[in-house]
Amino acid sequence: MTEAVPLLSVDNLALEFRTRGGLVRALENVSFHVGTGEIVGIVGESGSGKSVLSHALLRILDSAGRVSAGRAVFNGLDLLAAREAEMRAIRGRKIAMIFQNPRAALNPIRKIGQQLEDVLMQHTHAPRHDIKKRAIECLEQVRIPDALRRYHAYPFELSGGQCQRVMIALAIAAEPALLIADEPTTGLDVTTQAVVMDLIRDLVRRNHMSAILITHDLALASESCDRIVVMHAGHVVETAPTRALFATPRHPYTARLIGATPHDCTDVRTLASIPGSLPDLRAASLPLCRFSARCEQYTSACDQPLPLAVFNQHHSVACHTPL
Amino acid sequence: MARKPVWGTIFRRLLGALPSLAGVVVVTFILTRALPGDPAAFFAGAAATPEAVEEVRKQLGLDKNLAQQFLRYLSELAHGDLGQSLTTGQPVSTELVNRLPASLELTLFGLLLAAVVAIPLGVLAATRRDSWIDHVSRLITTAGVSLPVFFTGLLLIYIFYFKLGWAPSPMGRLDPYASAPATVTGFFIIDSLLARDLGLLTASLKQLLLPAITMAIFVMAPLARMTRAAMLTALSSDYTRTTRAMGLSRYTVVYRYALRNALLPVVTTLGMVFSFMLGANVLVEKVFSWPGIGAYAIEALVASDYAPVQGFVLTMAILYVLLNLVIDVLYSIIDPRMAAQ
Ligand SMILES: Nc1ncnc2c1ncn2[C@@H]1O[C@H](COP(=O)(O)OP(=O)(O)O)[C@@H](O)[C@H]1O
Numbered sequence: 001m002t003e004a005v006p007l008l009s010v011d012n013l014a015l016e017f018r019t020r021g022g023l024v025r026a027l028e029n030v031s032f033h034v035g036t037g038e039i040v041g042i043v044g045e046s047g048s049g050k051s052v053l054s055h056a057l058l059r060i061l062d063s064a065g066r067v068s069a070g071r072a073v074f075n076g077l078d079l080l081a082a083r084e085a086e087m088r089a090i091r092g093r094k095i096a097m098i099f100q101n102p103r104a105a106l107n108p109i110r111k112i113g114q115q116l117e118d119v120l121m122q123h124t125h126a127p128r129h130d131i132k133k134r135a136i137e138c139l140e141q142v143r144i145p146d147a148l149r150r151y152h153a154y155p156f157e158l159s160g161g162q163c164q165r166v167m168i169a170l171a172i173a174a175e176p177a178l179l180i181a182d183e184p185t186t187g188l189d190v191t192t193q194a195v196v197m198d199l200i201r202d203l204v205r206r207n208h209m210s211a212i213l214i215t216h217d218l219a220l221a222s223e224s225c226d227r228i229v230v231m232h233a234g235h236v237v238e239t240a241p242t243r244a245l246f247a248t249p250r251h252p253y254t255a256r257l258i259g260a261t262p263h264d265c266t267d268v269r270t271l272a273s274i275p276g277s278l279p280d281l282r283a284a285s286l287p288l289c290r291f292s293a294r295c296e297q298y299t300s301a302c303d304q305p306l307p308l309a310v311f312n313q314h315h316s317v318a319c320h321t322p323l
Numbered sequence: 324m325a326r327k328p329v330w331g332t333i334f335r336r337l338l339g340a341l342p343s344l345a346g347v348v349v350v351t352f353i354l355t356r357a358l359p360g361d362p363a364a365f366f367a368g369a370a371a372t373p374e375a376v377e378e379v380r381k382q383l384g385l386d387k388n389l390a391q392q393f394l395r396y397l398s399e400l401a402h403g404d405l406g407q408s409l410t411t412g413q414p415v416s417t418e419l420v421n422r423l424p425a426s427l428e429l430t431l432f433g434l435l436l437a438a439v440v441a442i443p444l445g446v447l448a449a450t451r452r453d454s455w456i457d458h459v460s461r462l463i464t465t466a467g468v469s470l471p472v473f474f475t476g477l478l479l480i481y482i483f484y485f486k487l488g489w490a491p492s493p494m495g496r497l498d499p500y501a502s503a504p505a506t507v508t509g510f511f512i513i514d515s516l517l518a519r520d521l522g523l524l525t526a527s528l529k530q531l532l533l534p535a536i537t538m539a540i541f542v543m544a545p546l547a548r549m550t551r552a553a554m555l556t557a558l559s560s561d562y563t564r565t566t567r568a569m570g571l572s573r574y575t576v577v578y579r580y581a582l583r584n585a586l587l588p589v590v591t592t593l594g595m596v597f598s599f600m601l602g603a604n605v606l607v608e609k610v611f612s613w614p615g616i617g618a619y620a621i622e623a624l625v626a627s628d629y630a631p632v633q634g635f636v637l638t639m640a641i642l643y644v645l646l647n648l649v650i651d652v653l654y655s656i657i658d659p660r661m662a663a664q
């Protein structure tokens with residue numbers, strides 16, 4: 001599935017936040033790629049840096065955050081070095097994003113239809129009188145029943161699931177090449193979760209898009225993703241095709257995640273059962289392997305700089321003592 | 324999705340205000356009776372005999388007990404009769420109606436000035452956080468809020484009238500030689516515009532400017548601060564992040580999205596500062612000899628003249644009710660969630 005030149009290729013990305021409590025090293029040495037037509041999952045418990053990674057790619061970090069190293073090449077353009085004007089042409093049009101908590105992610109006092117039209121006007125050259133028709137088509141694409149009526153609705157008049165559909169409609173309005181979905185189903189009830197995931201998968205496949213699915217739920221990722229990138233405390237610990245990851249997890253953290261994931265049902269609280277907690281990313285001297293304090297395989301060798309063990313072309317793990 | 328018409332909101336609001344208005348009627352009645360001084364003695368004059376004082380007392384109805392006085396007051400009120408001012412001999416309702424436009428023109432113009440300066444200042448301070456404009460805005464607003472309003476007034480008179488001679492003498496709405504425009508709204512600015520009298524317009528603007536600035540300085544601080552805080556909240560919200568992620572232009576992000584959302588708390592603050600200003604009016608009108616209802620009330624109060632004070636307090640209460648009504652209507656226009664309730 002991986003091809004010579006991936007759509008997005010992230011290399012050695014490092015990201016820091018300046019805070020009162022000191023420097024937060026939120027991401028370090030993050031590398032992965034997304035091929036054309038691929039759905040890549042980024043999985044890790046809450047706080048592992050998944051969201052800030054996606055914000056860094058779109059350069060919508062809040063002002064305390066700074067990318068201190070690395071490249072993220074998308075279609076030949078390094079997103080991290082691009083000018084702001086170049087980024088404006090990328091956001092929403094080439095790379096779009098949907099967020100957790102869709103109700104808050106939509107403007108509470110602007111009609112659904114207007115919010116869609118704002119995006120359409122920015123990114124398409126559809127004539128004015130056509131915009132409304134286009135907006136309603138977008139709503140129909142995400143299978144919102146009674147789209148014309150919803151066009152005139154405000155977010156507070158819709159259910160959470162419908163708000164997330166509207167977010168998806170906004171995201172795919174300009175037919176981007178890459179869709180980033182950050183915990184798109186968290187906070188929705190289980191049935192709605194499944195419906196929304198089906199919708200995202202369908203739209204991505206049908207429109208030949210690529211996607212990054214960010215989630216803390218490994219089971220959820222395994223249902224939709226071709227490959228999975230496992231993150232822990234700002235590090236990528238393992239990358240593998242979904243099947244290989246489940247068959248032969250190499251990183252102790254991945255193995256724990258899989259062990260903690262019930263296979264018959266997709267319960268969202270699964271990751272709570274991993275012992276220990278993420279290290280404090282503000283610490284002056286973080287261990288080189290940020291998992292070492294929680295790891296049963298820990299040996300003194302783990303205090304050396306992390307190697308990147310490649311098991312076969314597609315399966316790599318950052319660990320001294322892989323399984 | 325069906326939205327209730329605004330009229331329903333207005334009607335319910337007015338109905339809801341009735342009990343508080345009734346309360347105001349009772350309280351003003353009792354308060355004015357509790358004021359020190361004997362109006363009968365005051366109006367009979369220093370040289371009056373005790374019999375003459377009693378005669379005046381009877382005329383004023385002050386010989387009756389409180390309950391009877393109150394009933395009489397109520398029935399007069401029901402006929403729109405607010406009694407007569409003992410100092411001027413005029414019906415209070417007529418004088419209030421004549422003077423109210425002066426107060427409203429001053430207050431509204433002051434509010435407009437404050438909003439026109441403070442809201443953009445707050446927006447700039449938020450979008451350019453920690454830049455020089457943020458610091459300047461903080462400095463100006465802090466200075467404004469720490470000066471008492473009559474002091475600001477006197478200071479402005481001292482500088483712009485006494486020292487620089489830029490402002491006309493602080494004596495009312497027009498200099499004594501000009502004559503007021505034909506009354507349509509009672510607002511000199513609007514009436515002189517309607518009369519197409521530019522000279523009169525400039526003359527009345529000149530008189531209005533200093534007292535209005537005094538009022539504006541008084542309320543700029545809370546307005547600018549609230550605008551800044553509300554803008555910062557809106558700009559760091561999830562929906563603003565969405566608009567940025569969707570690649571909308573900075574103009575759309577800041578003005579079409581964040582600013583409109585930030586207006587909600589700003590409108591609340593506008594209502595709040597407007598009611599501060601109604602209060603501050605009393606002092607500002609005194610300092611600038613402005614012939615409004617505040618100055619009228621003060622003069623009456625000093626003379627133990629009940630009726631104008633009662634009428635003034637009642638007028639203020641009605642103004643507060645109307646003000647809250649306007650705020651509510653504005654709110655339901657800006658925020659669909661309010662209208663849906
Ligand atoms: N604005 C910020 N200032 C300081 N630290 C931040 C900020 N935003 C995120 N972080 C830190 O970055 C890390 C990753 O956060 P996040 O990307 O939200 O995790 P995830 O999405 O995986 O749950 C956390 O440790 C968090 O404390």
Ligand SMILES: [Mg+2]
Binds near residue numbers: 051052182183
């Ligand atoms: Mg997150």
